[in-house]
Every structure is written in C-alpha cells, then in structure tokens.
Amino acid sequence: MKDMHSPPPPAGPNHVAIIMDGNGRWAQQRGRPRLYGHHAGARRVREIVEACPDLGVKYLTVFAFSTENWKRTQAEVSGLMALFKRYITREAQTLIRNGICVRFIGDRMKLDETLVRLMDELELMTADNDVVNLTIALNYGGRDEVARATKRLAREVAAGRIDPETVDAETLARFLDTYVLPDPDLVIRTSGEARISNFLLWQSAYSEYEFVDTLWPDFTRDEFAKVVGRFARRERRFGAVPG
Numbered sequence: 001m002k003d004m005h006s007p008p009p010p011a012g013p014n015h016v017a018i019i020m021d022g023n024g025r026w027a028q029q030r031g032r033p034r035l036y037g038h039h040a041g042a043r044r045v046r047e048i049v050e051a052c053p054d055l056g057v058k059y060l061t062v063f064a065f066s067t068e069n070w071k072r073t074q075a076e077v078s079g080l081m082a083l084f085k086r087y088i089t090r091e092a093q094t095l096i097r098n099g100i101c102v103r104f105i106g107d108r109m110k111l112d113e114t115l116v117r118l119m120d121e122l123e124l125m126t127a128d129n130d131v132v133n134l135t136i137a138l139n140y141g142g143r144d145e146v147a148r149a150t151k152r153l154a155r156e157v158a159a160g161r162i163d164p165e166t167v168d169a170e171t172l173a174r175f176l177d178t179y180v181l182p183d184p185d186l187v188i189r190t191s192g193e194a195r196i197s198n199f200l201l202w203q204s205a206y207s208e209y210e211f212v213d214t215l216w217p218d219f220t221r222d223e224f225a226k227v228v229g230r231f232a233r234r235e236r237r238f239g240a241v242p243g
Helices: 023-029 034-055 074-097 113-125 142-158 169-173 221-231
Strands: 015-019 059-066 100-105 132-140 186-189 208-211
Touching (some): 034 221, 059 074, 074 100, 074 113, 208 221
Parallel strands (some): 059 132, 100 132
C-alpha cells in the first residue's frame, strides 16, 4: 500500500532551454559542409519538441542564431537564414497539429523582411496552442536583450509613465523579450563546451545547467529524457540553505 505521508516525487523542469551546439563539427566529422550539420540539427529540434509533453516540459527555448553568429562566413549565414525560412514553412502545419505555441525572441531589425513575415505569421497561427510553448532565439544575445529592454524602460521613464524610484528587477523583466515566459529551470548545452555564450543571462540566474558531450544532431529523445530525469534529483535552494 502506498504511504500517504511520503513526499511527492521530485518535479521535473517546467522550462528547458537548450544551446544547440555542435552542428558544424558533426558535419565536418562526416566530410560534409557545415550547413549539412545545421539541416540535421533542425530535424533534431522536431524530435525534442515532440518529446516534451511526455517529460512534463511545458516550455522549451532553443538557441538558433546568436547576435555573434553574424561573424561567420557569408555563405554559412545566408544558408542559415534560408534554413530558418524553410523550417518555418515546412514545420508550420506539424506545429499547429501538435498544439505547439511558437514565439521568437531576439532583435528582428537585422533580419530580412521575408523571414520576419514568416516569423510573425507562425506566431499568429500558433498563438492559441498550449501543449508546448516553443521559443526560438533568433538573432538573440543576452546582453543585447538587456540593453534593448533598458532602452524601452528608459523611454517609459522619460515619458513620465514610470516613476524611476519604483524601478526594480521585476520592472526591467517586463521589458525583456521573454516577459511572458517563466525563467528556465534547466539549461542544456550540447557538444562538450562548458560556457553559456550570452544565452538568457538574466533569466538563468538560478537555472540548473547540464553540459553534455553529445553533438546536437545526435542528441536523442532518450538522452534528453535522461538529462531531464537527472534534474529531478537536484536540490534547488535559490540562495537559501537546505531545509
């Protein structure tokens, strides 16, 4: 008979964020161009999104293109932009059918009009879905996000709509790209690199981190489930001492 006084099982992460690293190296290991790896990585996104409901993950945020990625070769950048357009076009109906709500975060000013239009349309088409909230960070950088948020907040203060004496961390958070999202519980980086690369700097203040050796195109549903399972065994104190 189940002990009615036993503690509930540890909760898994509600929000998982992933730095999807290793596409280029995966392709080079196979003697293929880097874009071949990016296409393989895009296919992996679908599998991980589809795994979320069974794992209790309600929010998934993926790092697709950073503000620093413009430093890559023009051929790779152009190929990635074409891949993003193709992904949105091809995956839209699957995302809608599976109840996925899609949002994009990042600075859209540098993206071309066609891509921005496709992003806007996908957000609108999936706005009422609630099985999984998929956020795609595109032309995103954590420092850039905070700078843009601060600029918007400063305009509100200058216009007299916000008293500067009332500004606190919660006030600034309302101007971030992620204002409608909970902070990530777990941040995963694939490919063996142990750095956060300017990703969700504000939001991940108390996130748990997992750095895994697997290159992103090889990061399977089973490995994702194992990482999520390990999270449930962690003790999160948010600055407090153990109870």
